[in-house]
Amino acid sequence: MLDLFVNVNWLAVLAGAVIYMLVGGIWYGPIAGKAWMNEMGVTEEEIKASGSPTAAMIKSFFAAIVMSIGLALILYNPGNENWMEGMLTGLAVAVFIVGGATFPNYAFENKSIRHFLIHMGNVTVAMMLIGAMMGVWR
Numbered sequence: 001m002l003d004l005f006v007n008v009n010w011l012a013v014l015a016g017a018v019i020y021m022l023v024g025g026i027w028y029g030p031i032a033g034k035a036w037m038n039e040m041g042v043t044e045e046e047i048k049a050s051g052s053p054t055a056a057m058i059k060s061f062f063a064a065i066v067m068s069i070g071l072a073l074i075l076y077n078p079g080n081e082n083w084m085e086g087m088l089t090g091l092a093v094a095v096f097i098v099g100g101a102t103f104p105n106y107a108f109e110n111k112s113i114r115h116f117l118i119h120m121g122n123v124t125v126a127m128m129l130i131g132a133m134m135g136v137w138r
Contacts (some may be wrong), residue, residue, distance in 0.1 A: 007076040008069070012137045016068030016130040021061055023126040032118045039115040068130060075134045086135020090127035098123050 028036055037043065071093060075086050099120050106116040 003072070008072045009076060009134070009137060012134050013065065013068045013072050015127060015133060015137070017064035019130050019133065020067065020126045021057070022065035023129065024060070025124055027122040027125065032121065035114070036118050039112060039118060057073035058104065067127075071127065072132055072134060076138070077130060081135065081138070083132040083135040084132070087128045088131070089135075090131025091124060091128070093131075094120070094124040094127035098127070 008037070027033075041071070071090060074093065075089055103116060106112075
């Protein structure tokens with residue numbers, strides 16, 4: 001089991017977490033921010049009035065590290081040795097594992113498909129970029 005971690009590039013794991021946070025900032029800002037707020041039924045003023053997002057961002061960064069480690073365990077083993085293979089692996093992990101695992105939450109919470117797709121768009125773009133980066137940075 002521990003030999004899984006031998007080939008992991010830990011700097012790339014940290015870079016992957018940073019990429020995830022950057023994509024999230026762009027995704028929930030200019031790309032899909034208004035659509036997400038509409039789906040959540042909140043306004044920008046309400047979000048600003050709710051206080052500092054620092055604690056949530058710190059928790060999100062730790063979750064991004066965990067996700068990045070998971071992708072690294074897949075990518076830094078034989079078979080994913082260039083940016084395209086890494087990107088396609090990131091796409092497959094996002095859609096089939098993350099999407100498959102999280103969609104039931106949206107179904108039971110009666111959230112819309114649009115809400116699910118907004119979140120999955122962020123995860124999919126981020127995982128593809130991280131996968132491409134890890135496919136190159138061995």
